[in-house]
Amino acid sequence: MPDSPPPEEREKADVQARAKEQAEQAALxxxxxxxxxxxDITISIEAxxxxxxxxxxxxxxxLKVGIKGQQPFIDGELPHAIRVDESTWTLASSGSAKExxxxxxxxxxxEWWPHVITSAPKIDVSKIQPENSKLGDLDGETRGMVEKMMFDQRQKEQGKPTSDEQKKLDILSQFKQQHPEMDFSNAKMG
Structure with a gap:
């Protein structure tokens, strides 16, 4: 397994990746x-x-959003399905422009979306930090699932086992202790 870069280099790479991501998103x-x-998507247009x-x-x-007769602002496939009946659009004035x-x-x-449409640049969904107040709004079971997903995503990023994989490893290690006479040298985990 290759050595992971020192924290300073990893942090520098993260900062560069974030800056590139912000520039790509700002250009949309x-x-x-x-x-x-x-x-939620907002597009500023002339009043x-x-x-x-x-x-x-x-x-x-x-999703397609544009002004008739012009190149659309958004036109493409969504990364995941949506509930059409619960989705809406509005046009509102905001100062001298409209939105x-x-x-x-x-x-x-x-699940977090890496982009609005599949042809747009992706964001790193593993870096999303949901506001705690939003997590607090979820019911206990849903909140537990979201926290587990976030934990597993961080573990994967660091090349560490997810909570399910860790559970299997713990069970195996307990089994090994209970059966020292067995040879596990060629055991495959999958």
Missing amino acids: PYKWDQTIKDV KYKGKDLDVKISRNA IAVHLDKMNQM
Whole structure:
């Protein structure tokens, strides 16, 4: 197994990766944010446009947002399915401009999206830190699952076993202690 880089180098690489990711996201014609349950997208447009000038199509696996007759801001496949009936879009004035706000309700409310559409640059979902207040809003079972997912993701990142893999290793080590006469040198874990 290769040695992992020293913490300073890893931190420097993380900072560079974050800066690259922020630059890629800033270059997109929209801003987006997400919780474990939904995705919110905002697009600033000129104040002269009205709802009827827009071309917005929200489907289970795809999204298109644009101004009729122009190159769309977003047009592509979603990384995961959404609940179309629970997803909406609005056009609101914000000062001298207007803003298209798109709200997508995730079908699987247990996963982070790396991007809004699959052709857009990805973000590193393992670096997402959900606000604790949001975690506190979840019921006990859901919260436990989210915390386990976050723990497992951090473990994987560090090349360490996930909680399930650790459980198997603990059971195996307990079994080995109970059966010292058995030879486990060729045992395969899978």
